[in-house]
Amino acid sequence: MSNNKPFGARLRAAMDTRGPLCVGIDPHAHLLDAWDLPDTAEGLAAFTYGVVDALADQVAVFKPQSAFFERFGSAGIAVLEQATIQLREAGALVIIDAKRGDIGTTMAGYASAYLAEKGPLACDALTVSPYLGFGSLQPAIDEARAAGAGLFVLALTSNPEGPQFQSARTTDGPTVAGAVLDGLRELNADTDDLGSFGAVVGATISSTTENLDIHGPLLAPGLGAQGGTPESLTKVFGAAVRNVVPASSREILAAGPNPTALRQAATRTNDAYRTVLGY
Numbered sequence: 001m002s003n004n005k006p007f008g009a010r011l012r013a014a015m016d017t018r019g020p021l022c023v024g025i026d027p028h029a030h031l032l033d034a035w036d037l038p039d040t041a042e043g044l045a046a047f048t049y050g051v052v053d054a055l056a057d058q059v060a061v062f063k064p065q066s067a068f069f070e071r072f073g074s075a076g077i078a079v080l081e082q083a084t085i086q087l088r089e090a091g092a093l094v095i096i097d098a099k100r101g102d103i104g105t106t107m108a109g110y111a112s113a114y115l116a117e118k119g120p121l122a123c124d125a126l127t128v129s130p131y132l133g134f135g136s137l138q139p140a141i142d143e144a145r146a147a148g149a150g151l152f153v154l155a156l157t158s159n160p161e162g163p164q165f166q167s168a169r170t171t172d173g174p175t176v177a178g179a180v181l182d183g184l185r186e187l188n189a190d191t192d193d194l195g196s197f198g199a200v201v202g203a204t205i206s207s208t209t210e211n212l213d214i215h216g217p218l219l220a221p222g223l224g225a226q227g228g229t230p231e232s233l234t235k236v237f238g239a240a241v242r243n244v245v246p247a248s249s250r251e252i253l254a255a256g257p258n259p260t261a262l263r264q265a266a267t268r269t270n271d272a273y274r275t276v277l278g279y
C-alpha cells in the first residue's frame, strides 16, 4: 500500500471524516477471557479480527499494542501483520505501538520493518522512545519522510514513573520532555496544519508547563481505564487540544465481543471527543 500524502495530512483528513478517536487494540489475557476466548494465538486472532471486523470502517485510527502480539511469538506477529493490512485496506490509519528506540544503525532496522512502504509490518506511524537521545531517531525520521509515514515520540507519558526522567533537565536547559517537544517542533516546521512527527502526552498528567504547540499530532493515551476523561484533555492540552489524538483501549474493548456493542461503545466515545476537540 502506498501513501499518497504525508501522515500528518492523512491523519487530519481521517479525523475530520471519522472523528478523532484512536482505538487501542490491546488483547490482554483478561480481555481474551472476558470474550470467552482461550489465551492462545488462536484466541488472539479471534479477538483481533473481531475488533477489525466491527470497527475498521468507522474508526479513524487504530493502535495495536505490539507487546500483546509478541506474547505469542511469530504466530502473534502474523496476526499483527494481517490486522494492520486489513485495517489500512478499510481506510483506517494504523499506529503500531512498539515503542522502539536504539542506536542509529539498529534504529534503521526497526524503521525498515515498520515504516518502509514495503516493510513486513508497514504501518502509518510507529511509537518510538527517545531514551538514546533525540538524534538516535534520525533513521526512523528519514524512513518516515520517505514513506509518508509518521512517528510518535514519548514525551510526557501517562504512567506515574514518567516524570523521574522526563522532568529532568538536560545540559542545554530544557527538560527532557521539553527537548523532545523542541525536536518535534523543528521537524514539523515546514507544515501548514498537522506535521507527521507527533508526541505522546498522557491524558493523565493533569497539566504541564511544556509548550505543546509542535505543529504535529499529540497522541493522548490514558483515557478510560487509566482515569483520563474528555474534560482532562482541555486541562492538559489547552490551546493545542485540536491536535490531540485521543487513544483508548481497554474501556472500548471491554464492550465486546458483541460487534454491535463494540460499535456503540466506539461511537459513544468518539462523539464525546468530537465535542471536546471541536470536530
Ligand SMILES: O=C(O)c1cc(=O)[nH]c(=O)n1[C@@H]1O[C@H](COP(=O)(O)O)[C@@H](O)[C@H]1O
Residues within 6 Å of the ligand: 024, 026, 065, 097, 127, 156, 157, 158, 159, 200, 201, 202, 221, 222, 223, 224, 225, 226, 247, 248, 249, 250, 251
Ligand atoms: O505510547 C502509548 O500509546 C502509551 C504511552 C503512555 O504514556 N501511556 C500508555 O498507556 N500508552 C499505551 O496506551 C495503551 C493504554 O491502554 P488503556 O489504558 O487500556 O487505554 C497501552 O497500550 C499503553 O502501552
